[in-house]
Amino acid sequence: MAKIAIMGYGTVGAGVYKTLAMNKDAIKRRVGEEVTVKRILDLREFPGDPAEKLVTHEFTDILNDTEISVVVETMGGLKPSYPFTKQLLEAGKSVCTSNKELVAAHGVELRETAREHHVNYLFEASCGGGIPIIRVLNTALTAEEIEEVTGILNGTTNYILTSMAEEGKEFGDALKEAQEKGYAELHPEADVEGHDARRKIAILSSLAYGKHINWEEVPTEGITKVDKADIRYAKALDCKIKLLATSRREEKGIWALVAPMMIGSENPLTAVGGVMNAVMVKGNAVGTTMYYGSGAGSLPTASAVCGDVIDCVKHKGMTIRTEYSTENLTLLPVNEVPRPFFVRMKGNEEDAKKAFGSISQVIRLEGLEGEFGFLTEMMPEKTFREKLEKAEGVINWYRRGKMEEEQEA
Amino acid sequence: MAKIAIMGYGTVGAGVYKTLAMNKDAIKRRVGEEVTVKRILDLREFPGDPAEKLVTHEFTDILNDTEISVVVETMGGLKPSYPFTKQLLEAGKSVCTSNKELVAAHGVELRETAREHHVNYLFEASCGGGIPIIRVLNTALTAEEIEEVTGILNGTTNYILTSMAEEGKEFGDALKEAQEKGYAELHPEADVEGHDARRKIAILSSLAYGKHINWEEVPTEGITKVDKADIRYAKALDCKIKLLATSRREEKGIWALVAPMMIGSENPLTAVGGVMNAVMVKGNAVGTTMYYGSGAGSLPTASAVCGDVIDCVKHKGMTIRTEYSTENLTLLPVNEVPRPFFVRMKGNEEDAKKAFGSISQVIRLEGLEGEFGFLTEMMPEKTFREKLEKAEGVINWYRRGKMEEEQEA
Numbered sequence: 001m002a003k004i005a006i007m008g009y010g011t012v013g014a015g016v017y018k019t020l021a022m023n024k025d026a027i028k029r030r031v032g033e034e035v036t037v038k039r040i041l042d043l044r045e046f047p048g049d050p051a052e053k054l055v056t057h058e059f060t061d062i063l064n065d066t067e068i069s070v071v072v073e074t075m076g077g078l079k080p081s082y083p084f085t086k087q088l089l090e091a092g093k094s095v096c097t098s099n100k101e102l103v104a105a106h107g108v109e110l111r112e113t114a115r116e117h118h119v120n121y122l123f124e125a126s127c128g129g130g131i132p133i134i135r136v137l138n139t140a141l142t143a144e145e146i147e148e149v150t151g152i153l154n155g156t157t158n159y160i161l162t163s164m165a166e167e168g169k170e171f172g173d174a175l176k177e178a179q180e181k182g183y184a185e186l187h188p189e190a191d192v193e194g195h196d197a198r199r200k201i202a203i204l205s206s207l208a209y210g211k212h213i214n215w216e217e218v219p220t221e222g223i224t225k226v227d228k229a230d231i232r233y234a235k236a237l238d239c240k241i242k243l244l245a246t247s248r249r250e251e252k253g254i255w256a257l258v259a260p261m262m263i264g265s266e267n268p269l270t271a272v273g274g275v276m277n278a279v280m281v282k283g284n285a286v287g288t289t290m291y292y293g294s295g296a297g298s299l300p301t302a303s304a305v306c307g308d309v310i311d312c313v314k315h316k317g318m319t320i321r322t323e324y325s326t327e328n329l330t331l332l333p334v335n336e337v338p339r340p341f342f343v344r345m346k347g348n349e350e351d352a353k354k355a356f357g358s359i360s361q362v363i364r365l366e367g368l369e370g371e372f373g374f375l376t377e378m379m380p381e382k383t384f385r386e387k388l389e390k391a392e393g394v395i396n397w398y399r400r401g402k403m404e405e406e407q408e409a
Numbered sequence: 410m411a412k413i414a415i416m417g418y419g420t421v422g423a424g425v426y427k428t429l430a431m432n433k434d435a436i437k438r439r440v441g442e443e444v445t446v447k448r449i450l451d452l453r454e455f456p457g458d459p460a461e462k463l464v465t466h467e468f469t470d471i472l473n474d475t476e477i478s479v480v481v482e483t484m485g486g487l488k489p490s491y492p493f494t495k496q497l498l499e500a501g502k503s504v505c506t507s508n509k510e511l512v513a514a515h516g517v518e519l520r521e522t523a524r525e526h527h528v529n530y531l532f533e534a535s536c537g538g539g540i541p542i543i544r545v546l547n548t549a550l551t552a553e554e555i556e557e558v559t560g561i562l563n564g565t566t567n568y569i570l571t572s573m574a575e576e577g578k579e580f581g582d583a584l585k586e587a588q589e590k591g592y593a594e595l596h597p598e599a600d601v602e603g604h605d606a607r608r609k610i611a612i613l614s615s616l617a618y619g620k621h622i623n624w625e626e627v628p629t630e631g632i633t634k635v636d637k638a639d640i641r642y643a644k645a646l647d648c649k650i651k652l653l654a655t656s657r658r659e660e661k662g663i664w665a666l667v668a669p670m671m672i673g674s675e676n677p678l679t680a681v682g683g684v685m686n687a688v689m690v691k692g693n694a695v696g697t698t699m700y701y702g703s704g705a706g707s708l709p710t711a712s713a714v715c716g717d718v719i720d721c722v723k724h725k726g727m728t729i730r731t732e733y734s735t736e737n738l739t740l741l742p743v744n745e746v747p748r749p750f751f752v753r754m755k756g757n758e759e760d761a762k763k764a765f766g767s768i769s770q771v772i773r774l775e776g777l778e779g780e781f782g783f784l785t786e787m788m789p790e791k792t793f794r795e796k797l798e799k800a801e802g803v804i805n806w807y808r809r810g811k812m813e814e815e816q817e818a
Contacts, residue, residue: 020552142719271677299694307549
C-alpha cells in the first residue's frame with residue numbers, strides 16, 4: 001500500500017482526496033497496490049468531513065513520516081509551499097503539484113533537487129487542468145522537434161470572452177457574471193491581465209523546447225481592452241477573439257506571447273468555448289495535434305494530480321527522465337513576428353491606406369457610424385507599431401492569428 | 410548509444426528511419442543517448458536509399474544481434490510479424506509496432522510475453538496515428554474510471570465523408586478520388602467496411618476498461634450505405650455523418666459499436682475533417698477530454714513509433730506497468746442502447762408516426778419529392794429495429810449521436 005499526504009485541503013486538495021477514494025479500485029488495478037491518504041496538512045479544521053481525522057497543522061507530521069512516500073502540494077503561492085516542497089524532496093519524498101506559480105518560479109531547481117534524491121517533482125495539473133499536456137510533451141512527443149505551442153490556457157478569460165461573444169455582454173458584465181458563478185476570483189487580475197496564462201505558456205514552452213523560459217520575460221497583454229464592438233467586428237470577419245498563449249520556434253530562435261488575438265474557423269482553437277482549455281502542439285514529424293478538456297475545477301485538476309501520484313508510485317526510487325535544462329532561453333522579441341493585424345479606426349479608407357498600406361476585408365457595422373475595421377497586410381509587429389504610432393483615429397487593434405491552410409495537412 | 414532495428418521498410422518503416430535521423434539531436438537530449446538504426450529487414454533492396462546498406466533479408470541478423478535492444482515492427486499483417494515479434498520478445502528485445510491487426514489479434518499474449526522477459530511491447534501507432542492516445546490512456550488518465558471512448562479513427566472514411574459533405578460527391582466518386590490521392594487503398598474494404606476502426610476501438614477500449622475486448626465481437630457497419638441525399642438531410646439537421654468507433658460503460662456493463670452516425674455541432678468530433686483523426690475520452694473525474702491529430706501518414710505514424718522506441722530505451726530492463734488483463738470482456742448487446750434515430754422514408758408523416766411513434770424535425774428536401782426525413786424519440790435500438798421491420802417505405806436510417814449539453818460542462 002502506498003501512503004501519501006496532501007498539503008492544502010482546498011478545492012483541488014479535497015478533489016484529490018475524493019478522486020483517490022472514488023476510483024480506489026481502478027487505481028489499484030493500474031498501480032498494483034492501493035494508494036491511500038495518510039495525512040492532510042491544513043491550518044483549518046474540517047469537522048464532519050470524511051477526511052477530518054487525517055488533518056494536522058504540523059508540517060513535520062508529514063516530513064518525518066517515513067511511511068509517506070508521495071506528497072500532494074495544493075497550497076498555491078510560494079510560501080510556505082516552496083520551502084516545504086524543497087524539504088520533502090530532500091527527505092526522499094516525491095511531490096506532485098497543481099501550483100503553477102511555484103513551478104514557474106522554482107520548477108527547474110525543484111526538479112534538480114528531485115533528481116538528486118531519486119524522487120520526482122511532477123506538475124501535470126499546473127497547466128491545462130485535466131488535459132494531460134505535460135505528459136504528452138514529456139513522454140509522448142519525444143521524437144519531435146516542437147515547432148509551436150498555442151493554447152487557450154485560462155478558463156476564466158475564455159468564459160468571459162465566450163459570454164461576450166454569445167450573449168453580447170460588455171467585459172465588465174461578463175466578468176461580474178463569471179465572479180458570481182465562481183469562474184473568476186474577486187481579485188481577477190491574475191486571470192484577466194494574462195499572468196496565469198503567461199506562467200503556463202512559460203512552463204509548457206520550457207518543456208517543448210528543452211530550455212528554461214523565465215515567465216516574466218513573456219510579453220503579455222490581458223483582455224481588459226476587449227469591448228463588445230471589437231467582438232462584433234471579429235464576428236463579421238468570421239473570427240473570434242481568444243486569449244492565446246503561444247510560442248513558436250523560428251530559424252533565429254523562439255518567441256512567446258500572451259495576448260487576445262483574432263482567430264478564424266481554420267484554427268481548431270476557435271471552437272473552444274466557456275471554461276474549457278485546449279492546447280495545440282505542432283511537431284516537425286507529427287504535424288498539428290490538439291488536446292482539449294477542462295482547464296480547471298476540483299475533480300479535473302485533481303485527476304491530473306492523481307495521475308502524477310500514480311506515476312510516482314509506479315516509479316518508486318527512480319526519477320522519471322524528462323527533458324529539461326537549467327539553461328535559460330533568451331526569447332526573440334515578438335516585434336519581429338510578421339502577421340496581419342486587425343485595426344478599428346475612425347476616418348475613411350484613404351486615411352487607413354495612408355497609415356497602414358494595403359488593407360482588406362473592410363467592415364462597417366450598424367450603430368458604429370464614423371468608424372470601420374480592416375485587416376492589414378502581413379508585416380512584422382515592429383513595422384505595424386511604427387505605423388500605429390503615426391496613425392490617427394485608431395480605436396483598437398488585434399493580432400490576427402495564423403491563416404494558413406494547414407489544418408487538414 | 411541505443412541500437413535498434415526496423416522490420417518492414419514501407420511507408421511507416423521508412424518514416425521511422427527518417428524521423429530518427431531528422432530529430433537525432435532532440436532525441437539525444439531527451440533520452441540521454443543517441444538512438445540509431447543498425448539493421449532493416451525487408452525482402453526488397455533499396456538502391457540509392459540512405460539506409461541502403463542496413464538492409465538485410467535475414468530475420469536472424471536482427472534476432473541474434475545482441476547489440477540491438479529495440480525492434481520496430483512495421484510489416485503489417487499477422488505472418489510473419491507474429492512469430493517474429495514473439496521470438497524477439499523472448500530474446501529480450503522490446504518491440505514497437507504500428508500493426509493494429511497484430512495488436513488486436515495477439516496483443517494480450519505479446520504483452521504477457523514482454524512482461525515475462527522484462528521488456529516492452531508498445532503500440533502507440535496502432536490507433537490514431539500520431540495522436541498519443543494509447544499513452545494518454547496508459548499513463549495519464551490513470552486515476553479515472555473511463556466512461557466513454559468515441560473516436561474518428563479511420564482517416565480514409567473520414568476523408569470520403571468529408572468530401573461527400575463539402576463537395577456533394579457520391580460515395581463512389583469520393584472513394585475514387587481518395588484512391589487517386591493515396592488516402593484509400595485499391596481494395597478499400599478494411600477501411601470502408603469499418604474493420605480498421607473496429608480493431609482500433611477494441612484496442613482502445615481494452616486499455617480504457619482494463620479487460621480484453623475481442624475486436625471481432627464489436628458490432629460494425631461501414632459507410633457504403635451512405636449516399637449524397639443522406640448527407641443533405643444531415644446538413645438540414647445541422648449534423649454531419651461520421652464513422653464513429655465508440656464504447657461506453659453503463660451500469661450493467663460495456664458496449665461498443667462502429668457505425669456511421671449523425672452528430673451535431675454540440676459534439677467536438679463534428680469539426681474533425683479530411684484525413685484527421687480525433688478521440689474523445691470521458692472519465693468520471695476529468696470529464697470530457699479530446700485528442701486530435703493526423704491519423705495516418707508516414708511521419709505522424711512514425712513519430713508515434715519513435716516515441717515508443719524512446720520509452721523502451723528509457724525503461725531498459727523494465728516493463729512499463731500498464732493496466733491490462735487477459736480476462737475477456739463480454740460486451741453488452743448494442744440493442745439495448747437508447748438513442749434517437751434518423752429515418753428517411755417514403756409516404757407521409759402519418760405513416761411515420763404510426764410506425765415510429767412521436768417524430769420531430771421533419772425535413773423535406775428539394776429534388777427528393779415523395780420522401781422525407783425525421784428524428785424519432787429516444788428508444789432502445791431493439792425497439793427501433795422492431796418498428797423498422799414493420800415500417801414500410803424506409804429508405805435509410807442512422808443512429809443520432811448523443812445530444813446532451815455536456816460539452817461545456
